[in-house]
Amino acid sequence: MKIKPPIQAMLLMITLIVMLTLPAYAFTEPNHLQQQIERLSIELEAKRNEYRIPGMAIAVVKDDKIIIAQGFGVMDIEQKTPVTAETVFSIGSSSKAFTATMVGMYVDQNKLAWDDLVTAQLPDYQFTVDGDVLPITYRDMLSHRTGYTRNDLLWANGKASKALILKTAAKAEPVDAFRKNFYYNNVMYLAAGEAMAKLSDSSWDALLNDLILQPLGMNNTTSIHEIAESSPHISLGYQWNEETEQHDLMPRRNLNNVAPAGGIYSNVNDMAQWIKFQLNQGKVNQQPLISQQQLQATHQAQIDIASTVDYGMGWMLRKWQNRPVIEHGGNIDGYGAQVALLPDEKLGFVLLTNLTATPLQQESINMVWRHLATQEEIKETKTDYQEFVGEYHANFGPFKDAIFTFLIKDNGSPAVDVPGQTVYELLDPDETGKWYFKVTNSISVSFDLSKQGNVAAMRMQQNGMNFELPRKGYNIEPEVDTGTFNQYLGSYESKKLNGHIKALIQNHRLTMDVPNQMAFELQLPDENGFREFRIKSDTSVKFVKNEAGVVTAVQLYKNKIELVETAPKLEDTVVEALPSVNQIMELRQSKSRIKALKKNDGFELTGVINIKSSGITGQLKTQFDAKSSYKKLMDFGVFGQIITVVNKKHGSTYGINPYTKLTGKYLKQAMSESPLASIDWQNHYDEIKVLGRSEINQIPVYAVLLKQTDLPVTTAYVDIENGDLVKIKTKLLIPSVGAVGVQITYADYREQHGLRIPFKTSIKNPMMGEMEIIYHEFKNKQKFKRSVFDTRNPDKI
The missing domain is CATH 3.40.710.10 (DD-peptidase/beta-lactamase superfamily)
Known part of the structure; x- marks a missing residue:
């Protein structure tokens, strides 16, 4: 079992990331400027309403x-x-x-x-x-x-x-x-x-x-x-x-x-x-x-x-x-x-x-x-958006089997619907074929054509990355005989990445599956043997062979000049079949944990939470029962409190942030943090899929996909030996922000009251740094007043 960490602390901090009549004209301008001002006002008002x-x-x-x-x-x-x-x-x-x-x-x-x-x-x-x-x-x-x-x-x-x-x-x-x-x-x-x-x-x-x-x-x-x-x-x-x-x-x-x-x-x-x-x-x-x-x-x-x-x-x-x-x-x-x-x-x-x-x-x-502004002279060419309209498969970063949709809005503007975010309007393509987002010129899309001249894929360019999204219904055609890749397939030991890089075939392309990151498809080799990452051209690999022509290692390069690491190839091992979902549940002892939860109903965990990026440590108390109700209290003294309360039907959070009643997907997200949900995956998630094997901090694990309607996908890493949850990667939904990636690792498991509890948890987010939780005491059979799990605003009760 895992006791999920106080996500509301992360939500609060990430939320704060984002925080921080008639027109009056000063003088008479030429008609052209006046017309442009009026058009701007009309567009602003339309956007205000939208x-x-x-x-x-x-x-x-x-x-x-x-x-x-x-x-x-x-x-x-x-x-x-x-x-x-x-x-x-x-x-x-x-x-x-x-x-x-x-x-x-x-x-x-x-x-x-x-x-x-x-x-x-x-x-x-x-x-x-x-x-x-x-x-x-x-x-x-x-x-x-x-x-x-x-x-x-x-x-x-x-x-x-x-x-x-x-x-x-x-x-x-x-x-x-x-x-x-x-x-x-x-x-x-x-x-x-x-x-x-x-x-x-x-x-x-x-x-x-x-x-x-x-x-x-x-x-x-x-x-x-x-x-x-x-x-x-x-x-x-x-x-x-x-x-x-x-x-x-x-x-x-x-x-x-x-x-x-x-x-x-x-x-x-x-x-x-x-x-x-x-x-x-x-x-x-x-x-x-x-x-x-x-x-x-x-x-x-x-x-x-x-x-x-x-x-x-x-x-x-x-x-x-x-x-x-x-x-x-x-x-x-x-x-x-x-x-x-x-x-x-x-x-x-x-x-x-x-x-x-x-x-x-x-x-x-x-x-x-x-x-x-005075604009550069643009050739008057009308783009036909219709040929690009369609759905495109996304499998990169936080997106797993997600669908991006290229569409034409009612106002005639081209746009991309990014799942879990919003519909982003696009500018017409520039001379390089890039359609920039209207909201920012740091993100753009472009399109690949098939040999027959049809739109085969959409590409998204962001932060130096070039992601490929194949069009729905289009099968990627192999560039070469994939049999030529067999000599490279296998695992390579990376000390820098603290895990195994796996060479495999994906979409008929040689692919490097990098631990804790993603699978990077490769370009065909250049004349010097460098194979660029298709989504990040400044990174490439080069395979090393011995005198007999056998692949012995892979070298990771930056800009084809800087050698980052040489990872030796591991000896081939017999590939075992992956366990079924039921076998994963048996490994995690879900049925016996649920019985223990009911038998010892009324639990209280106390400990400390260290916000490393802030230099503060607070007191943490988590109370929960066997019916999916819980209350988490984080007390940071003069810096304030964060309180989350969830029961079978309702949820709320308050303290440093004003009282907020959780509804819809935000309530569902909070309910997924209950200890019962963390044990009983099969009755909580809509889809569970065993993805494969991996390694986290030298611990062999199964990677398991957990999917719930309206919520981002979670990847859970389960210890192959004992079923402990070692790590999860997911995204948190935050009002006015969207989905923000987070990684949570669990350690120091202890068997108490028939449950297996991680007494140490680390939560990492690129923007907020790391939070560390250490529990000191775990009590069972506590008698809670009904008010403990009352989600109403305490100031109005």
């Missing part, structure tokens, strides 16, 4: 003039109060550019330098790895390249002081090497703001007001929660509940303790002044508030995020028609913002919405540029 945004406002600056400042929809659904250009919204993480600009102002004043150590002002904000103190600078913090990922649990409930947040964050463990990769971290921005405040014997809020807000005339902008709350113009914030098909009113989160990262409230009239300031190279009324050199420093790439996206300091950097785009979004409970600049056109805009997150934030960038 994405169920209650209200929003936009301001656009062109050539130092505000050419549009307009509200759409309502700021209060019940009162139906219209949004105007004066309506106040949270701008979330769009606040980061303000903090970076303020640091640049201090660089101008010789109060600090970008590459100064932050410990000069904050001596306790010191991070140590293997006994060495990391030389973290302002540039490192503002570009998210410290190797420390999100630790949003520290500030989420608004009660921990700034000093305590910084002191605790310094105890965190890194998820990567220093200055190697991009890891978003809000507390690093808090540290930058607090360091400036200490230099000036002031507060960051006061400095923001003095250095930027007052000089720019942003009189309706504040970073102080209480002042924003008192504004008669402040919009309510909402989140769309896809299960109830209604908007949930979201309480405003107090961000006073992390304001430099995301605490600013503003309206589009004020934010238009900020855009002018940025496009005018830091000048207001021809007077510089910051030098062009230091402002440009914030706009320069400091680290890669993806193949087409970099991060500066407070800004994300990308291209549109080969022209630089400087932008940053912002999300927090009930609000979503987007600020973007196209400097070559002296064009910029701000979009503020009262919805937690919406595709329109990213989609608005290309939309505004398309209507108002």
Whole structure:
């Protein structure tokens, strides 16, 4: 049996990842511009309705003039109060550019330098790895390249002081090497703001007001929660509940303790002044508030995020028609913002919405540029979308036997329906045949044709990967006689990957099945014997043969130059038949565990939970019965509590986040975390399939697919010897975010009360790092009051 970890803690932290009227025209413009503005307004309103945004406002600056400042929809659904250009919204993480600009102002004043150590002002904000103190600078913090990922649990409930947040964050463990990769971290921005405040014997809020807000005339902008709350113009914030098909009113989160990262409230009239300031190279009324050199420093790439996206300091950097785009979004409970600049056109805009997150934030960038920027000359060719319409099989990353659908929307736009996410509109193909997503130019699709000229497959390009999705009904044709692959088939021992790489044939192609990753199909060898991964051309393998021509090893290369590893081939072994699902259940002793659960009904587990990326440890208590009811309480002291309660019919979560009633697939997901469900797979999952054998940390395992309607597929790895669950890989569904990958490993199993319990659990997510749970005590036959599993809002009982 496994006791599933407190997933709501991961859900909360990942959710926080995402967080952070008539048109008014400033002057008379030529008819063409006026027409483009009107078309933009019409498209924005259509998108507002499509994405169920209650209200929003936009301001656009062109050539130092505000050419549009307009509200759409309502700021209060019940009162139906219209949004105007004066309506106040949270701008979330769009606040980061303000903090970076303020640091640049201090660089101008010789109060600090970008590459100064932050410990000069904050001596306790010191991070140590293997006994060495990391030389973290302002540039490192503002570009998210410290190797420390999100630790949003520290500030989420608004009660921990700034000093305590910084002191605790310094105890965190890194998820990567220093200055190697991009890891978003809000507390690093808090540290930058607090360091400036200490230099000036002031507060960051006061400095923001003095250095930027007052000089720019942003009189309706504040970073102080209480002042924003008192504004008669402040919009309510909402989140769309896809299960109830209604908007949930979201309480405003107090961000006073992390304001430099995301605490600013503003309206589009004020934010238009900020855009002018940025496009005018830091000048207001021809007077510089910051030098062009230091402002440009914030706009320069400091680290890669993806193949087409970099991060500066407070800004994300990308291209549109080969022209630089400087932008940053912002999300927090009930609000979503987007600020973007196209400097070559002296064009910029701000979009503020009262919805937690919406595709329109990213989609608005290309939309505004398309209507108002000077575009490259495009040949007038009409694409026939119909030949591409159809279903395409996806088997990569989190997608297993999933169907992507290429379709034509009612408005005539081509689009791709990504399972478990949404329908993404596409731009027409460029000269290379790539159809970019309207929401971002970092993802695109293209199509392969068969020898007969028919569409055979769709490809998806993202983060340097090129995934192949065969069209439904199309059989991939072999490129060569697959018998030529036989000499390479087998297992290769990889020390770097801590497992066996298996060479096999998939879709008539030689394929390398990499442990804990996926099966990578290979291209045919080039003249030097390199076989590129079909989805990632910078990675390739090369087989090594002895003098007799027998394959003895496989070499893994990066860019065909850097030898990553040589993995020797293992001796061939007799392949055993895979066990049936019933045999897996027998191995896991499911029937006897269910009997023990009923016999000893009333269980309580207590222990500790260590959020390694945050540097905090909390108390954990899990209570459950034999009828699938459970309650999980995580107590992090001043940082708050996270409580999840589920019974046979209902579920809820509350604490740091506001009370949320779980419904639909979210309730089903929570129910799958019950101990009964973890034992009785056959009565809980709609499909169970034994996939094969593998190895996890040198433990031989069976890989088992667990599928439940409406939920992402789970792959469970079961110990071949004793039936213990060693690891699961799945995706968590999170409102306003989508599906997020997670890996959970189990260890230190103990037999108690007829059940087999893992007393140690590790939960890993690329964005949030690792959580570790250690249980200390397991009690049985506990008598619970009926109120323990009551899912109602405790504040209203």
